[in-house]
Amino acid sequence: MTRYVNGFFFTPVALGRVAAMRFLAGLFVCIEWWAYKPFIIQHRYLPEDLYQPLLIGRILPIPAPNYWIVTGTLTVCLAAAVPVMFGYRPRLFGWILFIAYFEWMLIYNSYGKVDHASFGFMVLLLVLCMMPEARWGDRTHRSERVGWGFNLVQIAVVCTYFLSTWSKFRYGGFDWANSGVFTWAIIRRGTVFSDWMLDFPQLLTAAQWGMVAFELLTPLVLFVYPWKRIQYSIIAFFYVFHVAIFAALTISFLPHLFAMACFLPLERVDPQGLMRRVRAKRKGRKDAREHRDRGESDPELTATG
């Protein structure tokens, strides 16, 4: 039992995964502002009167965003994301990235609507700052601190599902699953994959029950940690779930999906090793060919040599 609890928090994780997650985190920051949430940068045009600071924006002396604050924050985010991606001074740039990205999230969420897909990603940025330097594909060096950090991200990811059910009960009541919420969502943002469902309200109600059951069961993925194969299958199922939601409503929770990748054994991915092997193979084949060519052209030489 003690071993199980201890393992839950501190199972050592290979450093290779840190390098991979740094790459993914930086990559997401580079993609998000133009492809995923382009309206955040558009907030630079909004007059200050539309700014509705959150509690943290009122406690800390954070100025209302204007053109230069928004543009500047993004510039710092991108400038810090690139070295983090490639593991150059990853802790220093990690902290800069974390702070700049946090301000970016405040700009994102301070105009009357708070989105909830980024919590796991922000935790990821934070724990990456506390992890040692790492190389891709490093499976020999393992660290408990890394294991703890990714566990924290994993808990945040699971809370995003599990606690959203609490919210459904709190704001929607226990009748949420019988209500017309999916109909409402599809009317607002349906696609060709989901519009037909409006004609089958029972199906949507069933889907709502399925959603509640799914979200309440998500903590299992944390507790099955000793059985990696089961854990990976559950994570694969989560990804499929998000693909389905995206097809139906074009809501993708992309930062959440990036954060969730830390469940996966990314230390097995080693681009440099792969390159080396491909190069060696090509070289090997070339050598063999040269050898053979030489052999065919001058059999005596081969025989004597």
Place this chain on the structure above:
Amino acid sequence: MRIAATLAMTFALMATSLWGTDDFFPFAPFKMYSHAHDPDGWANSTSLVLTDATGRSFPIGDNDTGFRRAELEGQLSRFREDPELLALVAEAYERAHPDSPEITAAEVVITSYELKDGERTGAETVEVAAAWTEGADA
């Protein structure tokens, strides 16, 4: 110590999920799509329609001004009370589109669809929740 940090984060999330509000960001309740919608009620969809100096009216999307539909809905009560705020949105649009004709009017339009047993009956209502015209108050 590290276990304590993990537990602290988890409990903070749980607590704000039960009692907190969005204001406690980043520890806000995860309330995406958490509101129940009556299958025998009305489902509504808000849009923001601008009119420019040439008289053309057009609905704008989330990326045109950076002021998203969800943000408009979040601040809707402010707009109902003070439609003059729409001038700010028009201003943002003009800044984002410096080459487009000037915006002279804006309105928030809420279209509601009636639902019966979760199906659309085909009945719709259109409400103008707030309207602003340049210079109308002067």
